[in-house]
Amino acid sequence: MAVSRKVERELIRSKYLEVITDALLALDEDVLRVKSNEIAIPVVGCEGNEDFLVVTVKVPTGANKGTEPYDGYEMAKDYERGLEAKEEKRKAKEAEKAKKIAKDKEIREKKGE
Numbered sequence: 001m002a003v004s005r006k007v008e009r010e011l012i013r014s015k016y017l018e019v020i021t022d023a024l025l026a027l028d029e030d031v032l033r034v035k036s037n038e039i040a041i042p043v044v045g046c047e048g049n050e051d052f053l054v055v056t057v058k059v060p061t062g063a064n065k066g067t068e069p070y071d072g073y074e075m076a077k078d079y080e081r082g083l084e085a086k087e088e089k090r091k092a093k094e095a096e097k098a099k100k101i102a103k104d105k106e107i108r109e110k111k112g113e
Contacts, residue, residue, distance in 0.1 A: 009059040013037055017057045 003011070021039055024031050032040045034054070041053045062070040 009061070013057050013059050020055060020057065 017037065017039065021031050021033075024039075024041060029041050032042075034040045035056075037058055038054055038056045041055070043051050043053050045051060060070040062068050
């Protein structure tokens with residue numbers, strides 16, 4: 001029996017949401033179904049604060065209402081490139097700060113003489 005793409009995506013989402021829920025229940029976690037594609041788990045942080053962890057399961061259709069399919073591999077590469085760019089920017093800022101500190105120290109030493 002053939003099903004539409006929308007129904008197929010809903011079946012996939014439901015299956016994996018159930019798998020995740022079962023895995024969390026096996027770890028004695030309280031799993032609360034808050035939406036058709038979301039579960040919430042009450043958690044306690046290291047400072048004793050109570051919060052909720054929300055897990056969302058979705059099967060993306062892609063850009064432009066599905067005309068350009070979602071590519072998880074490309075999204076992962078984009079994310080890695082973004083992290084690398086952030087790290088390079090942080091290192092450049094750190095080097096610039098070190099250079100400014102050295103320059104300020106030199107100026108203070110000259111004023112002291």
